[in-house]
Amino acid sequence: MSDRNPPADDPQPEAKRGPRGQRGEISNHILTAGRLQFAAHGYAGTTLRAVADHAGVDPTLITYYFGGKQGLFEATLEPPPGLAARVRQASATPLETRGAALINAVLEQWEDETFVTIFRSLILTAAHEPVAMTRLQALFEDTLLATMADGLNDDERKLRASLVSSQVIGVIMARYIWNIGELARIPPRSVARLIAPTLQHYLTEPLPP
């Protein structure tokens, strides 16, 4: 949606929307500004005018690229690109080292500034907007379910995924959102060494009845 093509019968001259090569850049500026506005003010508190001002573009360009406020909002809720692929990669590692692969995948994504901007906005927007909260829930549940061992029954699979997700969420919040404690200050490889055994425990070790 962020790269929505102009309708073929669009009569507007090219000049108004910027040269062809700048289109991705312009829609990215709008998306970034939209994320920050929705995160700070929620859907109702955000105006296209404010997004346009922050993006440094004319408001009509938002309608042009995203169809309006609702379309822009939907686009800002898309998960960061690369997330699904990176998780699939972690799920393909052997089960006995998957705890380490998982925390490394999480940390690698979160050390990337673009990813952080997108995900942080999603977290903040979720505080105002039930739709964003539902996306966030689905993102954690689906992504981590995919990393569970094969052959588990459905209940155990969901329970183990939920345990993994609780420790992953805790690291994300402490390190990247709230900046709490030593986990926010030590290098990623130290975080990975400390947290991998817990994830491995939740993935493969016997759980209390």
Added chain:
Amino acid sequence: MSDRNPPADDPQPEAKRGPRGQRGEISNHILTAGRLQFAAHGYAGTTLRAVADHAGVDPTLITYYFGGKQGLFEATLEPPPGLAARVRQASATPLETRGAALINAVLEQWEDETFVTIFRSLILTAAHEPVAMTRLQALFEDTLLATMADGLNDDERKLRASLVSSQVIGVIMARYIWNIGELARIPPRSVARLIAPTLQHYLTEPLPP
């Protein structure tokens, strides 16, 4: 601050502020309304008029009880009553069962509706307001530092507290704020059984170098 007494030379008649027995109740209504408004709109986006409307009181009562918007804001950032005492209690249990004592203390607090309202607002307000974020950081760091084993050096003490705090934060976010996965649906005693071994590991077992 929520029970601030009227200044001795206050000339206002008693009737305007409600009978003596209702004072705590009125200031609690104002506090609750303030928490919700600051959580939803941040400090700048909150007006005394809106808080008063939500609390069903006259705006002058907010100034009377809290000295104004800044005073009300400060009061909403106070940690929930009982938190410190409950954590001290958990820290007094023998080290070898302290993981279980800790997660039970956390869950017991979070199953209490008043506690949840206060803490949820603090979390949401922290998304807008650096002052609230600082309180949240201090609350987690100080509270959990107090539960560490005696005799650890300062670095290890902080690192272990941070690990405990990451798993506690993950459970709180998954279960009480985002409602993600099985951990949000199973009874507290099941959560405690599943999470206690992780906290115990972070409290007492050898950590990777």
